Amino acid sequence: MLSKLKSISLSNWILIGMVLGFLVGLFLNFFVTDPFIKDIVLIDNVFYLGGTLFIKLMKMLVVPLVFCSIIVGAASISDIRKIGTIGGRTIAIYLLTTALAVSIALALGALIEPGAGLNMVASADTSNVTLNQTMTDTLLNMVPDNPFSSLASGDMLPVIIFGLLIGIILAKLKEEVQIVSDFFTEANHIMMELTSLIMKFAPIGVFCLMAKTFAGLGFEGLIPLAKYILCVLVGLAVQAFVVYPSLLVIFTRLNPIRFFRRFIPVMFFAFSSSTSNATIPLNLEKVSEMGVSPEISSFTIPLGATINMDGTAIMQGCAVMFAAQAYGMDLGMAGLITVIFTAVMASIGTAGVPSVGLVTLTMVFNSVGLPVEAIGIIFGIDHILDMFRTAVNVTGDAICTIIVSFKNKAMDIDVFNGKKEPGTIGMDFD
Numbered sequence: 501m502l503s504k505l506k507s508i509s510l511s512n513w514i515l516i517g518m519v520l521g522f523l524v525g526l527f528l529n530f531f532v533t534d535p536f537i538k539d540i541v542l543i544d545n546v547f548y549l550g551g552t553l554f555i556k557l558m559k560m561l562v563v564p565l566v567f568c569s570i571i572v573g574a575a576s577i578s579d580i581r582k583i584g585t586i587g588g589r590t591i592a593i594y595l596l597t598t599a600l601a602v603s604i605a606l607a608l609g610a611l612i613e614p615g616a617g618l619n620m621v622a623s624a625d626t627s628n629v630t631l632n633q634t635m636t637d638t639l640l641n642m643v644p645d646n647p648f649s650s651l652a653s654g655d656m657l658p659v660i661i662f663g664l665l666i667g668i669i670l671a672k673l674k675e676e677v678q679i680v681s682d683f684f685t686e687a688n689h690i691m692m693e694l695t696s697l698i699m700k701f702a703p704i705g706v707f708c709l710m711a712k713t714f715a716g717l718g719f720e721g722l723i724p725l726a727k728y729i730l731c732v733l734v735g736l737a738v739q740a741f742v743v744y745p746s747l748l749v750i751f752t753r754l755n756p757i758r759f760f761r762r763f764i765p766v767m768f769f770a771f772s773s774s775t776s777n778a779t780i781p782l783n784l785e786k787v788s789e790m791g792v793s794p795e796i797s798s799f800t801i802p803l804g805a806t807i808n809m810d811g812t813a814i815m816q817g818c819a820v821m822f823a824a825q826a827y828g829m830d831l832g833m834a835g836l837i838t839v840i841f842t843a844v845m846a847s848i849g850t851a852g853v854p855s856v857g858l859v860t861l862t863m864v865f866n867s868v869g870l871p872v873e874a875i876g877i878i879f880g881i882d883h884i885l886d887m888f889r890t891a892v893n894v895t896g897d898a899i900c901t902i903i904v905s906f907k908n909k910a911m912d913i914d915v916f917n918g919k920k921e922p923g924t925i926g927m928d929f930d
């Protein structure tokens with residue numbers, strides 16, 4: 501019995517926690533009338549404690565995790581100069597597709613209104629960021645007056661900018677600053693380990709959050725959740741089957757159906773593993789079977805798995821709209837632009853492993869002052885969405901790789917069109 505329980509994976513435990521929390525919440529809502537047991541003991545103490553503790557642990561991770569992973573990510577782009585325009589082009593396309601992805605999600609969120617009718621009330625401890633910033637303020641606030649105070653107060657945009665600059669300098673100075681470079685790489689490793697450790701607590705945290713939510717909400721709370729799932733899935737489908745094929749046709753005139761026919765196994769693998777990182781080898785193999793020069797893909801695919809997360813950005817855009825509507829907050833134009841910018845940055849800071857998109861979501865929420873506890877409601881169903889979005893994340897990497905490869909004449913069109921077997925082809929580096 502015990503060994504059977506031990507063999508259940510963490511994601512399944514999270515799912516179990518979610519379902520149990522939901523059922524317990526509904527049970528309390530409909531069948532328990534004693535306010536002492538229901539409200540005072542369970543909702544306001546036991547569930548509140550378990551749920552809030554979990555959210556606090558998640559929040560604790562954000563600043564160091566994002567800071568270290570942005571530094572390490574930027575430092576690893578050291579090869580950009582070696583391969584000239586390819587690096588710039590790749591990063592530009594990666595950022596552009598992510599910005600497009602989060603914009604689609606925000607539009608869908610406004611249309612589907614997943615959070616409408618939830619009428620949640622934020623607890624006092626939300627964020628210190630004022631909502632009514634002008635665009636100029638938003639831009640100016642990206643540069644920290646004092647990076648240490650930004651780090652201490654968890655002000656994410658300046659932290660990201662500071663991290664990016666440090667990473668770029670590390671990449672430039674290379675061996676001269678090897679010790680500091682190694683320090684951040686190892687710190688990043690430690691933060692990833694800590695994340696997995698805290699994730700072990702997720703099933704209990706999710707149970708408490710769900711029970712607390714549904715003890716108050718009942719069945720009507722399910723509709724917003726279903727609408728949120730719909731919003732994310734439609735967004736992912738638009739990105740994968742409208743945006744990517746269009747980009748492929750516009751930039752290369754290659755046939756998207758040919759692409760998908762060959763690429764499907766990579767999407768399935770990413771779907772079932774929920775990790776872009778683990779999908780790198782298969783992705784490399786498939787794009788090279790499609791005629792991409794390995795000299796390009798060996799750089800762009802791992803880079804994409806680290807910094808390009810269009811699917812994650814879609815989930816984050818939908819989650820922002822969900823929470824803003826649930827708490828009755830109007831983000832305004834400046835708020836939406838901040839969300840686009842932070843979600844693109846979060847995509848750089850999201851490691852290609854399961855669930856990290858949820859951790860960096862706190863940073864997007866913080867940037868516009870949304871209550872982080874809203875993440876608790878969507879946490880339970882995130883594992884399933886993580887599978888779908890990871891499949892889109894890796895598709896984005898492959899599409900951008902093909903475009904960059906095509907533009908740099910490092911792609912064999914005959915191989916793509918199935919007229920020739922794949923082989924090594926030359927490319928014109930500048």
Ligand code: ASP
Pocket residue numbers: 774775776777809811812850851852853854855856857858886889890893
């Ligand atoms: N699981 C995603 C990936 O590996 C990251 C995330 O959104 O959590 O691409």
